[in-house]
Amino acid sequence: MNAGPLAGLRVVEISAFVAAPLCGMTLAQLGAEVIRIDPIGGNIDVNRWPLTAEGNSIYWSSLNKGKKSITLDLKSDEGQRLATELICAPGNGAGIVVTNLPTRGWLDYDTLRALRPDVIAVTLTGNHDGTPAVDYTVNPSSGFPTATGPADGVTNHVLPAWDVAAGLYLALAVVGAERERQRTGEGQSVTLALSDVMLATVANLGYVAEVQVNGTGREPTGNHVYGAFGRDFATADGRRIMIAAMTGRQWAAITTATGLAERLAHIEPMLGVDLSTDGGRYQARDAIATVLTPWFAARTLSDVEELFTRHHVLHSVYRDFGQLVTEDPRCSAANPLFAEVDQPGIGTVLTPRSPLAFGRGEPGPAAAPVLGADTTSVLTGHLARTFEQVNALLNSGAVSDSSCGVAP
Amino acid sequence: MNAGPLAGLRVVEISAFVAAPLCGMTLAQLGAEVIRIDPIGGNIDVNRWPLTAEGNSIYWSSLNKGKKSITLDLKSDEGQRLATELICAPGNGAGIVVTNLPTRGWLDYDTLRALRPDVIAVTLTGNHDGTPAVDYTVNPSSGFPTATGPADGVTNHVLPAWDVAAGLYLALAVVGAERERQRTGEGQSVTLALSDVMLATVANLGYVAEVQVNGTGREPTGNHVYGAFGRDFATADGRRIMIAAMTGRQWAAITTATGLAERLAHIEPMLGVDLSTDGGRYQARDAIATVLTPWFAARTLSDVEELFTRHHVLHSVYRDFGQLVTEDPRCSAANPLFAEVDQPGIGTVLTPRSPLAFGRGEPGPAAAPVLGADTTSVLTGHLARTFEQVNALLNSGAVSDSSCGVAP
Numbered sequence: 001m002n003a004g005p006l007a008g009l010r011v012v013e014i015s016a017f018v019a020a021p022l023c024g025m026t027l028a029q030l031g032a033e034v035i036r037i038d039p040i041g042g043n044i045d046v047n048r049w050p051l052t053a054e055g056n057s058i059y060w061s062s063l064n065k066g067k068k069s070i071t072l073d074l075k076s077d078e079g080q081r082l083a084t085e086l087i088c089a090p091g092n093g094a095g096i097v098v099t100n101l102p103t104r105g106w107l108d109y110d111t112l113r114a115l116r117p118d119v120i121a122v123t124l125t126g127n128h129d130g131t132p133a134v135d136y137t138v139n140p141s142s143g144f145p146t147a148t149g150p151a152d153g154v155t156n157h158v159l160p161a162w163d164v165a166a167g168l169y170l171a172l173a174v175v176g177a178e179r180e181r182q183r184t185g186e187g188q189s190v191t192l193a194l195s196d197v198m199l200a201t202v203a204n205l206g207y208v209a210e211v212q213v214n215g216t217g218r219e220p221t222g223n224h225v226y227g228a229f230g231r232d233f234a235t236a237d238g239r240r241i242m243i244a245a246m247t248g249r250q251w252a253a254i255t256t257a258t259g260l261a262e263r264l265a266h267i268e269p270m271l272g273v274d275l276s277t278d279g280g281r282y283q284a285r286d287a288i289a290t291v292l293t294p295w296f297a298a299r300t301l302s303d304v305e306e307l308f309t310r311h312h313v314l315h316s317v318y319r320d321f322g323q324l325v326t327e328d329p330r331c332s333a334a335n336p337l338f339a340e341v342d343q344p345g346i347g348t349v350l351t352p353r354s355p356l357a358f359g360r361g362e363p364g365p366a367a368a369p370v371l372g373a374d375t376t377s378v379l380t381g382h383l384a385r386t387f388e389q390v391n392a393l394l395n396s397g398a399v400s401d402s403s404c405g406v407a408p
Numbered sequence: 409m410n411a412g413p414l415a416g417l418r419v420v421e422i423s424a425f426v427a428a429p430l431c432g433m434t435l436a437q438l439g440a441e442v443i444r445i446d447p448i449g450g451n452i453d454v455n456r457w458p459l460t461a462e463g464n465s466i467y468w469s470s471l472n473k474g475k476k477s478i479t480l481d482l483k484s485d486e487g488q489r490l491a492t493e494l495i496c497a498p499g500n501g502a503g504i505v506v507t508n509l510p511t512r513g514w515l516d517y518d519t520l521r522a523l524r525p526d527v528i529a530v531t532l533t534g535n536h537d538g539t540p541a542v543d544y545t546v547n548p549s550s551g552f553p554t555a556t557g558p559a560d561g562v563t564n565h566v567l568p569a570w571d572v573a574a575g576l577y578l579a580l581a582v583v584g585a586e587r588e589r590q591r592t593g594e595g596q597s598v599t600l601a602l603s604d605v606m607l608a609t610v611a612n613l614g615y616v617a618e619v620q621v622n623g624t625g626r627e628p629t630g631n632h633v634y635g636a637f638g639r640d641f642a643t644a645d646g647r648r649i650m651i652a653a654m655t656g657r658q659w660a661a662i663t664t665a666t667g668l669a670e671r672l673a674h675i676e677p678m679l680g681v682d683l684s685t686d687g688g689r690y691q692a693r694d695a696i697a698t699v700l701t702p703w704f705a706a707r708t709l710s711d712v713e714e715l716f717t718r719h720h721v722l723h724s725v726y727r728d729f730g731q732l733v734t735e736d737p738r739c740s741a742a743n744p745l746f747a748e749v750d751q752p753g754i755g756t757v758l759t760p761r762s763p764l765a766f767g768r769g770e771p772g773p774a775a776a777p778v779l780g781a782d783t784t785s786v787l788t789g790h791l792a793r794t795f796e797q798v799n800a801l802l803n804s805g806a807v808s809d810s811s812c813g814v815a816p
Contacts (some may be wrong), residue, residue: 005585006584018613022612025612030584044655047686048635049634049635049636049686049690050614050618050622050626050635052622058617058618059613059635062611062612062613062614062617063612063613063614065612109767127738128743128744128765133724134652134654136633136638136652137722137723137724138724140648140649141724141726141727141736142727142732143727143728143729143730143731146727147566147728148556148557148563148564148565148566149556149557149563150557154631154640154648154726155556155557155563156556156630156631156640156650157552157569158552158555158556158628158629158634159550159565159569159613161565161567164569164573164609165569165572168576169576169763171580172434172438172576172579172580172583172764173764173766175580175583175587176413176438176764176766177413177766178587179414179586180413180766180768182590188766188767190767191764191765192763192764192765193745193763195738196738196760196763197763199738199739199743199746199760199763200745200760200761200763201567201572202729202732203470204430204470204473205426205567205568206466206470206471207729207732208732208733208739208758209466209470209751209754209755209757209758210466210729211729211730211732211733212733212755212756212757212758213460213466213754213755213757214460214461216730217729217730217733218458218566218729220566223562223564225544226566227456227457227458227467232548232562232564240548240562242548242564244544244545246452246544247452278455278456278457279459282457314541314542314545315545316541316546316549317548318548318549318553318554318562319549319551320554321551321555321610321615321616321618321619321626322624322625323551323625324549324550324610324615324616325620325625326619330535330603331607331610335536335604336536337536337604337607337608338607338611343617346617346621347617347621348620349617349620349621350611350616350620352604352608352612354608355608356577356580356581356584356598356600357536357598357599357600358581358585358596359517359596359599360588360594360596
């Protein structure tokens with residue numbers, strides 16, 4: 001197994017919550033050495049829900065897979081000195097830090113650059129002016145809560161989509177800036193505002209131009225796909241299924257599989273629409289659904305699935321998180337994405353590697369570290385401290401190491 | 409202005425819909441030369457809604473900003489030969505293709521590798537076994553539609569979050585594989601399944617382990633933040649506002665700004681919860697909301713915003729897409745993310761650059777090309793065709809160029 005496309009990179013992560021930890025984890029899953037620095041006892045996200053019965057954070061372990069963890073007293077001069085020394089340590093692939101913490105003082109780009117002129121500092125902020133924002137407060141202004149779910153009211157997303165996108169943008173920032181450093185020898189500061197991720201995405205998907213050009217925002221469409229035919233239906237056994245037709249062939253598959261082509265054909269003259277186009281099928285969506293609803297209501301999920309698989313209907317089954325884990329074969333070790341991994345403090349859990357499958361190889365699924373388990377090995381391995389010096393740091397409280405009997 | 413961290417890369421994109429086009433656009437926004445190849449007349453997404461009154465796709469132009477566009481008869485041997493010649497053209501930063509089309513035949517990795525041994529081929533599929541899936545069908549199985557919105561029923565997302573994440577993963581694949589090629593001289597095939605993006609993300613956020621370890625899936629929480637206090641409230645003037653407390657300081661800001669600390673303090677003994685913790689505030693969320701609701705209902709949005717800004721309450725205002733564009737100063741040319749750009753066929757629209765702000769510079773906001781406008785310049789510039797040869801190709805119908813009077 002190849003070490004991965006990012007082998008040789010060393011990234012220091014000082015982070016909390018979702019986006020910045022996801023960045024570091026994404027880089028680690030592609031072969032980078034990622035060292036997460038936390039205050040002694042952990043950062044503000046160390047006990048974030050969901051917890052196991054023993055009180056360990058499933059959230060924290062899920063977002064820190066494949067990293068090393070060191071704990072420093074970041075309020076002390078000595079802790080800050082060790083952190084900056086690690087960020088700015090020599091080495092062709094080192095000298096990279098990712099953070100979503102305020103970067104004033106010891107973590108300031110200019111401070112770091114004085115220690116290593118080609119340092120790469122990637123920073124996530126809330127808004128572009130530096131004011132705070134989190135996924136929960138970025139989303140309401142995006143327009144999506146008004147367009148999602150029932151037509152009246154607002155529906156918050158549960159998937160922290162802006163945090164996920166921001167984490168991936170941050171990973172791209174690290175690899176992009178390192179590419180430029182390889183070519184020019186120059187480091188740089190890269191910043192990303194979480195609300196700019198939202199704004200750019202809303203514009204990239206056409207919503208901003210639609211308001212400006214057509215003078216109207218997108219109409220809420222409930223569970224309907226916009227601009228094509230697609231929506232959910234209930235089956236006889238109380239399950240729900242989603243179907244969608246993004247192409248003429250996919251639409252033909254629906255009419256063939258259901259045997260309802262003749263009935264559906266009456267919709268064209270009835271409404272004066274052209275069902276051979278995505279737009280026509282979108283305009284006729286309620287009429288189409290009226291014809292299809294009793295067909296689904298008369299059949300069990302397994303009957304529908306058998307027919308739809310045979311006729312290549314683009315479809316899927318609604319599952320809650322429990323059903324996803326217990327029912328869906330893609331969510332199991334039968335999918336090369338996953339392996340059962342022993343996660344300290346949590347248990348044996350289905351653990352993903354990167355969804356990117358590099359032909360030349362990359363690291364497999366890995367557990368998250370125990371908080372502070374790598375402090376001694378990083379100080380001795382990367383900062384050339386002797387064990388005596390590490391002991392002195394442990395005794396002074398400037399650092400802690402959970403792997404050598406000192407409480408993290 | 410620096411050309412951007414990905415200057416020198418040339419990426420050929422053969423794509424449709426959201427994820428793969430977003431990949432190419434993301435790379436172009438960081439300085440790569442991205443050439444989109446389409447069939448003559450455009451790919452299946454060329455007329456996708458929303459449209460302008462004239463029938464031009466706002467969707468297509470929004471997802472192809474900063475690229476070049478060439479149109480080839482991809483069903484003909486000559487068109488396929490030109491496409492593979494462009495993908496495999498010599499040059500240190502060339503030899504890269506991104507696609508979400510089936511890669512059998514002329515677009516197969518082994519076929520391309522025979523023409524350029526170090527080619528990088530990045531391919532998006534639906535599922536890891538190659539079967540089709542789109543964002544609309546990946547999402548229902550993710551667990552999120554059951555957990556989002558009202559407790560009964562399912563709520564489809566409107567933001568195509570899996571496509572957005574997949575597009576960013578694909579961009580990371582390109583830059584990661586090119587890094588490995590710089591180091592080793594070797595190209596590779598990289599694949600990404602859209603459903604693996606979903607599955608990895610669900611696991612990365614802890615939902616899979618929660619089911620396995622705690623035996624229960626996440627409870628639906630409507631518009632409440634999970635594991636902390638946060639939700640929406642209605643103001644006296646019919647607007648909605650979101651507040652969240654992810655830290656003790658943010659919780660204190662809410663109690664101070666509303667002046668309701670004394671009333672809220674009764675919740676602790678009433679329910680036996682500890683409001684100094686995220687978990688306690690989550691457990692008491694309905695009681696907290698009961699105390700706060702009349703406070704919001706008695707005040708206008710502007711009164712609440714003034715107080716919340718002064719007291720540093722983490723909050724935001726719900727906006728539909730129209731209100732986002734007309735009300736939110738972040739969604740304007742006052743934000744360095746945006747500029748007003750003339751988009752051919754669409755009009756002058758607020759256009760974003762990359763949300764990543766590289767200190768050493770990167771391209772500014774750019775328009776999308778007109779379909780097929782760059783065919784001649786790419787064939788003469790990159791494939792060393794003479795104008796006579798291009799004319800012969802145009803006359804034979806193997807290629808088209810919208811910039812020289814031949815219909816795309």
